[in-house]
Amino acid sequence: MAALKLAIGNKNYSSWSMRPWLALRASNIAFDEVFIPLYTGPADKDRILALTRSGKVPVLIDGDITVWDSLAIIEYVAERFPQTRLWPEDRASRAHARSICAEMHSGFLPLRNECGMNLHRPVRPVALSADARANIARIEQIWLECRERYGAVGPFLFGAFGAADAMYAPVVHRFRTYAIEVAPEAKAYMETMMALPAFREWTEAGRAESLVIEKFENL
Numbered sequence: 434m435a436a437l438k439l440a441i442g443n444k445n446y447s448s449w450s451m452r453p454w455l456a457l458r459a460s461n462i463a464f465d466e467v468f469i470p471l472y473t474g475p476a477d478k479d480r481i482l483a484l485t486r487s488g489k490v491p492v493l494i495d496g497d498i499t500v501w502d503s504l505a506i507i508e509y510v511a512e513r514f515p516q517t518r519l520w521p522e523d524r525a526s527r528a529h530a531r532s533i534c535a536e537m538h539s540g541f542l543p544l545r546n547e548c549g550m551n552l553h554r555p556v557r558p559v560a561l562s563a564d565a566r567a568n569i570a571r572i573e574q575i576w577l578e579c580r581e582r583y584g585a586v587g588p589f590l591f592g593a594f595g596a597a598d599a600m601y602a603p604v605v606h607r608f609r610t611y612a613i614e615v616a617p618e619a620k621a622y623m624e625t626m627m628a629l630p631a632f633r634e635w636t637e638a639g640r641a642e643s644l645v646i647e648k649f650e651n652l
C-alpha cells in the first residue's frame with residue numbers, strides 16, 4: 434500500500450481529477466487511487482464528504498493530512514516531493530508558471546462549459562460562443578509564449594514536464610475532442626502531451642469506463 438491516497442472521479446469526465454493524478458504519475462510518485470463515481474447519488478457523495486467537507490474530488494490523503502482542490506494538491510506534492518521539480522527552479526519562470534496555473538484555475542468558464550472533457554465523445558466541432566473562442570485564443574497565446582521562451586529547454590510548457598502541464602492537460606483533451614484548430618506550435622505541444630505515458634494511461638483508462646453521466650453527454 435502506498436503512503437498517499439488520491440480520490441478521483443470518473444477518468445472519462447473529471448478534468449479536475451486528471452490534473453493532480455497526472456502530476457503524481459508523471460513524476461513517478463506512488464499513490465493508491467480511490468475511485469468515487471460522480472453524480473450517482475447520495476451514497477457516493479457521502480463517500481466524498483467523508484474525505485472532505487468540500488464535497489468535491491480530487492482529494493489527497495497523506496497520513497493525517499488531507500488536501501483538496503487540484504491546484505492545492507499539486508502545490509502540496511511539489512513541496513512534499515521536491516525531487517518532482519513540478520515548478521521551474523528559476524524564480525521568474527516559476528512566477529510565470531504559477532500565473533498561468535492560477536489563470537487556468539480561476540478562469541476559462543465558457544470553454545469549460547461548452548467543451549466539457551469527455552474522452553468517449555467522437556471528435557467533432559461544436560458551435561462556440563464568442564467568449565469560448567476568446568478563451569481558446571488566450572490559451573493558445575499562453576502556450577505559444579511558453580514554447581517561445583522555454584522551447585530550447587524541452588517540449589513541455591517550461592521545458593520539462595511540470596505543474597503547468599498538469600493544469601492544462603484537460604484542455605489538450607478539450608481541443609482534441611472538439612476539433613479546435615490551433616497554430617502548429619500549439620499542436621506540437623498537444624502532441625507532446627498526448628504522447629506522455631501518464632497522459633496515455635489516464636486516457637485509455639477513461640475510455641475503458643462504461644459509466645455515462647447524461648448531463649455531460651449533450652455537448
Ligand SMILES: N[C@@H](CCC(=O)N[C@@H](CS)C(=O)NCC(=O)O)C(=O)O
Pocket residue numbers: 442446447448449450471472478488489490491501502503504
Ligand atoms: N476547484 C476544484 C473543483 C473540483 C470539482 O468541481 N470536482 C467535481 C468533479 S470534476 C466534483 O467533485 N463534483 C462532485 C459533486 O459536486 O458532487 C478543484 O480544482 O479540485
